[in-house]
Amino acid sequence: MRHDRDIVHARQRARLVADRMGFEVQDQTRIATAVSEVCRNAYAYATGGKAEFRIQEVAGKVALVIEVGDRGPGISELDDILAGRYRSRTGMGLGLLGARRLMDKLDIETSGDGTTVRLTRILSKPLGMAIPEFINKLMDELARQQPLDPVEEVQRQNQELLSSLNDLRQREEELLEANAALRASVVEKEVLLKEVYHRVKNNLQIISSLVSLKARKSTNPLVRQELDDVRSRIHSLSIVHEKLYQSDDLARVDLSGYVRDLCAHLRTSFTARGDGPELMVETDNVALGLDMAIQLGLLINEIVTNAFKHAFPDGARGEIRVSLTVLPGERLRLEVTDNGKGMPEEATDSLGMNLIRALATRVEGVLEIEGANGDGGTRVTVTMPLHGD
Structure with missing residues (x-):
């Protein structure tokens, strides 16, 4: 990466390789965006660098690994950047954090001699052929292909952005509908729970009245006293359910x-x-x-x-x-x-x-x-x- 257009070419290359490997369209966009952000950082802070694309096995699955290296001064604020506490005027902190969210894994090695950022995205399905065979086939295709014009790449980025915004809007509408349904369900359950508390209170009061009636009919003072004590205990339970029925907090x-x-x-x-x-x-x-x-x-x-x-x-x-x-x-x-x-x-x-x-x-x-x-x-x-x- 020696010029601005090289960042565009790296983005194109990332999307093409991801497409040929079988990543879904949304994953292709994520990978291309992460590569673009990391390459832009290398160009802006280290006046250039090199992006290497590897296809290899990671944890028993095939993965696309992109390694972006430079010979710049290193990233002295790396811990603050990864913790979300640092933002440069040009947005380096946002770029690295964004790339980490888009990929399955992001590793950074940095020192005064340069920085290497390794991006990993794991393919969820089989590659369909052996990795060496796939790489040979891919290299033949890349050798015949001419890079897209940067303007076309910008247009494609805009299309991806519009598509992502549309997906977000659709998800937002789905979440709003789900939230409304959940709210209605909660209200319904609150009404039912209030009804349960009300019925329990009424039933306890009926039992209390029956115990009181039995106490009045008894001729034994000790029995009357014990029944009165039982009635008092029942009433204490009734008050709890009455309070819950009257309360906004049903728990x-x-x-x-x-x-x-x-x-x-x-x-x-x-x-x-x-x-x-x-x-x-x-x-x-x-x-x-x-x-x-x-x-x-x-x-x-x-x-x-x-x-x-x-x-x-x-x-x-x-x-x-x-x-x-x-x-x-x-x-x-x-x-x-x-x-x-x-x-x-x-x-x-x-x-x-x-x-x-x-x-x-x-x-x-x-x-x-x-x-x-x-x-x-x-x-x-x-x-x-x-x-x-």
């Missing part, structure tokens, strides 16, 4: 609203006449996945229910405080405190406490209980990983 539950609604329901259940302790809620803003929200809701239900039962029997006045705090290191702390008479020792082995321990294990939490001796005031703390998905 995650807003913790603040969920816990407040759950605690409001518990206070109403235990203080129907307006007496009993105050129940206060403090939560950080956080959203949880459905499974963890359900486990956490059941956990709060059991701890607060225990507080109402054991710390404030017979509607005694006082205060229950529920707090949820996001801790450093993606952890969540649930703390329920009361200033009641304290949890009696026999209550530490009750069904409610056993459920609390089991639920704390389900959320991978560490359970701590202070004041479980009946001396006044109890604090229950569960520290767990914050799984938001």
Whole structure:
């Protein structure tokens, strides 16, 4: 390459060889463009060089390898160029990066004595004959062929560019259609999922009503109490699905609203006449996945229910405080405190406490209980990983 026209000839040669090897038209354009860019760099920065075309086996397949060498000053900013951080005023960085994207492989060796760029494109199908035989046949054809006029090459480049733009426009339209179909599918699934949450909530409320009806008909106080506890647990599940039905995010539950609604329901259940302790809620803003929200809701239900039962029997006045705090290191702390008479020792082995321990294990939490001796005031703390998905 000693003149501008030699770059055009190298481009023509690259396309012809790629065509005879059996590369698809789009691959021919990619190879010709990559060769043109690398040869132009050699001519611009090293005042010329040499382009060698090889047909050889690479990883068991036939490949076209074009090696462009020069005796210029080398590329001092090569690492920055290949990392996309460097652009010269003449566009060398863009040329090398573009060539790398167009070919299967690009290797560069550079020093103060010159630069060699090796471009490789692998043929996806068999060559159809032995490589030496193919090269001899190709050399005969090249010896008889006259180079195309540079103007014709420019016209061909323009045609390739228009064809590529047309292909891009067609792909863009296909992507827009696929995106619209995907969006419609997502909306449809969101509607169906909302309907599922709504139906689950309604079914849980029906079950809760049946359990409540059974409790009222029972003459055994212990049975009534156990059925009321079951109804409360069912209601905590119902609230989760109600929140998801009302939310724009169908996969995650807003913790603040969920816990407040759950605690409001518990206070109403235990203080129907307006007496009993105050129940206060403090939560950080956080959203949880459905499974963890359900486990956490059941956990709060059991701890607060225990507080109402054991710390404030017979509607005694006082205060229950529920707090949820996001801790450093993606952890969540649930703390329920009361200033009641304290949890009696026999209550530490009750069904409610056993459920609390089991639920704390389900959320991978560490359970701590202070004041479980009946001396006044109890604090229950569960520290767990914050799984938001």
